[in-house]
Amino acid sequence: MTRPKSSFAGELLKGASQVFFMENSLTGILFFVAIAFASYASGVWATTIGAAIGVVVATLTARLLDCDEKSVASGLFGFNGILVGAALPTFIAASPQLWAYVVVGAATSTVVTAAFGATLTGKWGIPGSTGPFVLTGWLMVAGAYSFGGLHVTGDAPKLATDYVQGLAPIPQPIELVQIFFRNIGQVYLLGSEISGAIILLGIFIASVPAGLAAAAGSLVAMVVSIVMGADPTLVSQGLYGFSPVLTALAVGVVFLKTSPKVVIYALLATVTTVFVQGALDVIVAPAGVPSFTAPYVLTMYLFIAPKKLMAPHPHRPVAGHIVGHEHRQTGARTEQPRDQPGPSRV
Amino acid sequence: MTRPKSSFAGELLKGASQVFFMENSLTGILFFVAIAFASYASGVWATTIGAAIGVVVATLTARLLDCDEKSVASGLFGFNGILVGAALPTFIAASPQLWAYVVVGAATSTVVTAAFGATLTGKWGIPGSTGPFVLTGWLMVAGAYSFGGLHVTGDAPKLATDYVQGLAPIPQPIELVQIFFRNIGQVYLLGSEISGAIILLGIFIASVPAGLAAAAGSLVAMVVSIVMGADPTLVSQGLYGFSPVLTALAVGVVFLKTSPKVVIYALLATVTTVFVQGALDVIVAPAGVPSFTAPYVLTMYLFIAPKKLMAPHPHRPVAGHIVGHEHRQTGARTEQPRDQPGPSRV
Amino acid sequence: MTRPKSSFAGELLKGASQVFFMENSLTGILFFVAIAFASYASGVWATTIGAAIGVVVATLTARLLDCDEKSVASGLFGFNGILVGAALPTFIAASPQLWAYVVVGAATSTVVTAAFGATLTGKWGIPGSTGPFVLTGWLMVAGAYSFGGLHVTGDAPKLATDYVQGLAPIPQPIELVQIFFRNIGQVYLLGSEISGAIILLGIFIASVPAGLAAAAGSLVAMVVSIVMGADPTLVSQGLYGFSPVLTALAVGVVFLKTSPKVVIYALLATVTTVFVQGALDVIVAPAGVPSFTAPYVLTMYLFIAPKKLMAPHPHRPVAGHIVGHEHRQTGARTEQPRDQPGPSRV
Structure with missing residues (x-):
């Protein structure tokens, strides 16, 4: 197969775009613009720098390890690295150790991506997606509590409490618009609605069905989280929506062929993701880590696994x-051919 | 293969009976009677209603997803749904959101059952059993803490403490009889010894060896938990016995062919399940969820996996x-044939 | 294949040596000497007795279950049992129930080893290594909190705190030497630097490259943990080094063929293990269990899985x-050969 040699910059931009399952350099540029805008607005550039380091280190590591060339060129070894690079400075204060941590974390994310590819994907047919980011991110943030050279900001190991405030008041229309876009921006850990809008534009440029699915996922998450009475502060920041956005995209458009039945299936998956978001926030609280995209990852794995x-x-x-x-009779095996993973499996 | 078309009611009843590995409508009727009796005794009907909704929704979902027809007819897509439906109202107070939660949870339990079937069973030869219920149940109960429209009753995220009361006094004979039957009833989350007796009757109707294994499992669990000095309150409610009952049945009769060696193997598995019960109670406490049948599921997976x-x-x-x-020599593969999941392993 | 029948004592000693991936009776003798020396120094012999019981029970169980004879003879069914037997009396006070617990735990470790062999190894090509010890050990120690007949000493379920003491002062040279050897001794849960030196000698006797890798792993762990500002008390006891020692050995020498590239890969894995040690200490704290060799196990699995x-x-x-x-077209499968776990994926 002849194939034009991809540029390294192209691989990095495609890596950025693969966070939303796209393989499009222009989309990748827009995603970087969205990250930079959020840094500009907050005055904190560590996340943008971390994202850039992350995608570079992860992609270089994949090249050094001779990972599947086509996959590297498509950015499939970069999107977990960019998320690790963006996430660590979001939750850990800048220090010399932090930057060493980002480099090692991004390199390790490539190994984890290859590990998921060889097992979950290769043996069970389940896409690893952002699972390697979640695993690497959890380990790095939890580990930060143990090292004096790293300081976790804004989170701590704690027990969850029962949120019994009853149903929250329905937000004002302007807030609903903000939530709609923040749900998308938070996939990149960005709380800015402007960043979310830029990202959605980038998705539409690459694929109109994908853009529609992302928008639908954001709407469903907003409605379900409000009706269930989730904490309005979290809903307002888009923290109940980013995983459902990914689920709607992954189950409704990317990993299954869209059809009326798939749309209903994706709707069930999206609603379930909102519930799983609530669950994982409680389950990971004692470790002092954010749930990251784990609600999407877990739900997507469960909905894509059935064959x-x-x-x-x-x-x-x-x-x-x-x-x-x-086990002393060799003929016994043929009794239950359906249960047996093939006759030569022992 | 010609096969009489099964009735929907038959599928539901068989689904109820499959919680104890049986495929028998009469057994299913008795199990529903046991659930209803416990509701009658306590005056709380939400668990019975939830169980009915759960098995209906889970089975219908399986039909809509075109799941394996024979499996659906055997009730194999219903028993996780009935447990989800019985469990959620047991731990979450009734509210409009609860019933939406039960419906989504039961539907999702079918997807999770299909996911376990395609991976754990299809690839590793391990029965999923009530694993999908445990996973779905954990996520739904943990998630309930995050939503104002749901209120978890009688549990909360907490840290376990070391139970150092020394050996508990041996219960009176009448208590031992109660414990014996409650160990069986608690598989359906029922603390009533009458319900446990009805369930045991239902098992015996379907299979005498299964009934004997269930009874033996209950006895072993009672002895081990008392000798180890487990909390007498929990022992008395049957909460140390329901997982061992399932382990004894699964390992001793259902998934292995009974023989003297298998009986000893099942005994080790049953004793281990009592210890794992103690362990999981501690491990899941910070998430504020019950261990459900996870002690059985984990132990059974480990004891059934070896080939x-x-x-x-x-x-x-x-x-x-x-x-x-x-990796540059293609001949390397043949060096270690035993380590390699050879080419026909799919 | 004709093969001299191995002696039972030889199987036990090889089992001891397999903790460090060796198959050498003399090495096993030295490891027992190291364990006994630590007991002699501390006056607590329960760990030595537990280790002896553990390896005997685990190996006997493997024989009774007709496990792969060559593997049993190589000690591959003994090393998880010896670790369970050494670990339980280290964390649980002696009592009649403890010894019953050790016997059941060691027997179960053999079943878990067989389960890992049939799934993780047999299907995914990942060595189980000390994973069965970690799983069994966690369940047994966590379970101990639930039983009045067992008392956990020196640990309790708790939430981790952010260690913000800043960079620790660099230890004195004599301390560095102690840490170097304790990092090796702690693989066997021994805090004695003399025991660590005896163990390192035993490794060198069996394999010089393995001895060099263990030493290098200890050095890397010492440097990284100090630079990152880990708690000096833990670093001093060797608790940041034992998992990296195993990772350096496993990734650098045992499971991959040593080459310049593999050395760099093993270095990344070893540094990552130090971070994962910090992470798992935080993550398992609420369960009140030590992380055991889980940082090594998790990191090694991830670094060995990629194919x-x-x-x-x-x-x-x-x-x-x-x-x-x-799904209505049977020809559909051939459309996406790369997504399918087809025969050429190995």
Whole structure:
């Protein structure tokens, strides 16, 4: 297969765009603009610098490890690195150790991406997606509490409490618009609605169906989180919407072929993601880490894993067990061909 | 294969009976009677209503997703849904949002069941069993803390403490009988010994060996938990026995062919389940969720996974690694055939 | 294959040596000497007795379960048992229930080793290594809080705090030497630098490259943990070094063929292990359990999993999904050969 050699800059920009499943340099440029705008607005440039370091280090590491060339060129080894690079300075104060941490974290994210590719994808057919970012990010942020050279800002290991404020008042229309765009910006850990709008524009440039799915995911998340009475502060910051946005995109457009049935399936997945967001916020609180995109990752894995013709295990004996009665009879294996992962699996 | 079309009601009842690995409508009826009796005794009908909604929604979802027809007809897509439906109203106060939650949770339990079927069962030969219920239940109960429209009753995120009361006094004979039956009833989250007795009757109707295994599991759990000095309040409610009951059934009768060796193996698994019950109660406490049947699920997975002729990885190089020395020689694969998931392993 | 029948004592000693990936009876003897020396120095013999019980019970269980004979003879079913046996009396006060616990835990560690062998190794090509010890150990120590007959000493479920003491003063040279050897001793949960030196001698006797890798891992861990400002008390006890020592050995020498590239890869893995140590200390604190060798296990799994020619999942539809559009066309599978875990993916 002849294929024009991609430029390194192109790989980095595509890596940025792959956070939303796109492979488009212009989209990647817009995403970097969105990140930079949020830094400009807040005056904190560490996240933009971290994102740039992250995607460079992750992509270089993939080249050094001779990872699948086409995948590297498509940016598939860069998008977890850019998220690690953006996330660590968001939660850890700048220090010399932080930058060493970002470099090691981004390099490790590439190894984790390759590990997920070899197992979850290669053996089970489930896309790793941003799972490597979530795992690497959790380990790095939790680890930061243990090192005097790193200081976690704005979070701490704690126990969740029951949020019993009852139903929150429905936000004003202008707030609803802000939430709609922040839900998208927070995928890149950006609380700015302007950044969210730039990102949505970037998605539409690459794919109109993807843009529609992202918008629909944001709307569904907003409605469900408000109706369920989620903490209005979190809803307002877009923190209940970014994972559902990714779920709507992934399940509705990217990993399944869109059809009426898939739309309903993606709707169920998106609503479930809002609930899983609430759950993971509680479950990871004692570790003092944010849930990152874990609500999307977990829900997407569960909704993409099922395969046609697969059945759950019937409540009958498994074959070939170490203490199974049949292990002295070689003919026993053929009894349950459907349960057996192929005749030569032992 | 010609097969009489099953009735929808039959699928629901078989779904209820599959919680104890049975496929028997009469057993399913008795299980519903046991659930209803506990509601009648406590005056709280939400659990019975939830169980009914759960099995209906989960089974319908399986039909809509075109899941394996034979499995749906056997109730294999219903038993996780009935448990989700019974569990959520047990731990979350009734509200409009709760019922929406039950419906979404039951539908999602079917997707999770299909996901486990495609991966854990399809690739590793391990039955999913009530794992989908545990995962869905944990996410839904933990999520409830985050939503103002849902209120968790009788539990909260907390840290476990060391239970150092020394050995508990041995309960009176009448209490031992209560514990024996409650250990069985609690599989359906029912603290009533009458309900437990009805359920045990239902198991015996479907299978005498299964009934004997369930009874043996309950006895072993009772003895071990008392000898180890577990909290008498929990022991008395049957909360140390329901997972071991399932383990005894699953390992001793259902997933392995009963033999003297299997009985000893199942005994080790049952004792281990009591210890894992103690462990998971501590581990999940900070998330504010019950351990559900996770002690059974984890122990059963570990005891069913081993296959004849499988060896642990020797402490020698793995093959085909991205940075392995041998990756430029195509002949390297044949060096360690035992370590390699060979070409026909899909 | 004719093979001299191994002696049971030889299996036990090789089991001890396999903790450091060696298969050498003399090395095993030295490791037992190191354990006994630490007991002699502290006056607490429960750990030595527990280690002896652990390796005997685990190896016997493997024989009773007809596990792969060559593996049993190589000690591959003993090393997790010896660690369980050494660990439980280290964290739980002696009592009749403790010894029952050690026996059941060691027997179960063999089942868990077989389970990891059948799944992680057999299907994904990842060595289980001390993963079964970590899982069994966590469950047993966490479970101990729930039983009045068991008392956990020196640990309790708690939330981690942010360690913000800034950079620690660099230890004196004599302390650095102590840390260097304790990093190795702590693999066997031994805080004695003499024990660590004996163990290192045992490794060198079996393999000079392995000894060099262990020493290098200890040095790297010492430097990184000090530079990052880890708690000096923990660093001094060798608690930041034992997992990196295993990672350096496993990734640099045992599971990959040593080469300049593998050395750099192992260096990244070793540094990452120090960070993961900090992370897991925080993450498992609420369960009241030590992290054991989990930082090594998790990092090693991630660094050994990647396989040559594996790519992450592209952001395109997966094949064969239950609600995928193509499920009515049987030819659909061939459309996306790269997404399919086909025969050429190994």
